Amino acid sequence: MKSRLLFDENVYSIEALKKASYRNIANYSVVIKKEGAQLECLFSFPVKTSDEKVLEYLDDFKREVLDQDLREIIKRETEGVRNLILSHAFSKTGLTGDE
């Protein structure tokens, strides 16, 4: 069984779609294609998946994409301070390369 979702490239990143797809790899597979400004996700579900379950998976996928989008924002904003904390935390442990 196959289904399709379209995402606006100006709103969502391919990275977010890929990560959302990976998280659900146990339930279905996704092929992502770029069509103009649209990102197309083509879903393939195992044969035994019910229509109801497919709808549930698609809704869940949309929520997961939004979560991944938020994660990207958090990562961008906190990357500097994260590296700073990690380098300070391990600076006296003998575990970093430059000691």
Next chain:
Amino acid sequence: MPFQRQGLQGMSKFQSVEFFKKKKNEYSLLPFRFERLDNQRRVLTNLAGEYLVINEGELKAFVNHALEEQSDAYINLRAKHFLVDEKSEVAKELLEIKLRTKYSNLSEFTALHMFVVTLRCEHSCPYCQVSRQSDDKLKFDMTEEIADKAIDFALRSPARAIKIEFQGGEPLLNFPIIQYVVEEANRRKNDKNVSYVIATNLALIDESILKYCKEKSIQISTSLDGPEDLHNNNRPRPGKNSYEKAISGIKMVREHLGVDSVSALMTTTRSSLNRVKEIIDEYLAQDMEGIFLRPLSPYGFALKTKSFKAYGVEEWNKFYEQGLEYIIELNKKGVAFKEYYAATILAKMFTSQDPGYVDLMSPAGIGISAIIYNYDGVVYPSDESRMLAEMGDKSFRLGNVLTNSYEEIFLNEALLGPIEESFAYSVPMCNECAFEDYCGADPVFHHGVHKDFVARKPESQFCNRNMSIFKYLINRMESDQFVKELFMKWGQPHA
């Protein structure tokens, strides 16, 4: 007059009310990860592993710098180091200290040294991968020469305090080598703190062994799978009296060594799945302070033996949650009783100290937290990797104490490769998982089941089982203040 002009500067003496209102974006996010707890709520964890549950709208407002300073969410996020503003400037330093404490055990390796003093056993448990029904001492017993070398390795560990655990087979079948190791390790230990434990089914325990254990402060760890019929079904031995031997053994150990000197572990077989209350009741009847509800390793004989078919994650989770609910109920009635797997996870949630449990460590605990010297001198980085080897998969064989140096063993690619590959900070999905701090890499499990040190986490039983437990523990704490206080006590027993 509240707004008096100040001459040339043209400024008011008092700033307007708007001036004192906090601008919404005057905070910075600190690094954190989040997972969905349900459709409305998200659980956030920071670099030090502290968690906070907020709703979806609050999370979006927080990330978009639109959270009101007066809101509960803001106050909680600041208190738990998810944001920094002018009132919380030390947050970064606190996170650094907590993070450093959490990983401090890495330089204090290896704490647990397991000596397989014999493979011989008088039990014939169908799920056991290693034991042999044999009287051939020459073939399956550890020799003094091998023990000597293994003691050298153990005492060479940077860890200031080490534990030597005697395993089997049934280790009491080779008690002379246990005595030899204890005497030699005590003689050579210098300023290292060495403690000892024997993992035994207690069938062979006697007065003379207990006298020696008392003299040398040796602790006992045994197996108790539940009520008599279940225990005996899981653990066949001549006389069909494994339960009776275990119970009388526990009593004897307590009489000689004290009440706290014996602990028990259980194995969950398929027959255990609908009997969790009875199993816990058995532990209570034996005056145990808690139970470690642990699943059967899903490889080796456990899979191959038809009578012990492995069970799925959902069945296990149901068993585990039923058990925990019963334990909560007991505590509500005033019966103090603990579940140790949950307590290990809760310690990671509520303290900066890593409990050092091999399965729940990243970098993986293999070799770092524990190491095992087999009867024949072969070294493996965990008990599970020894079991894999017994089934023919020697991927984790690190060498032999008779022919390899300490450096060759600990720098072996069979140890460093899996540790490096499986480090959760760089594993797909783990690297963004809010529960990464509570979880572990467990390359042995993933190799055993998925033939890959990492595996695809959405398909990993280990990941699914633990994710479910983390969410369950947090959900229970969020919904019941009694449970929150109980779990905090389990997580911080010394607080």
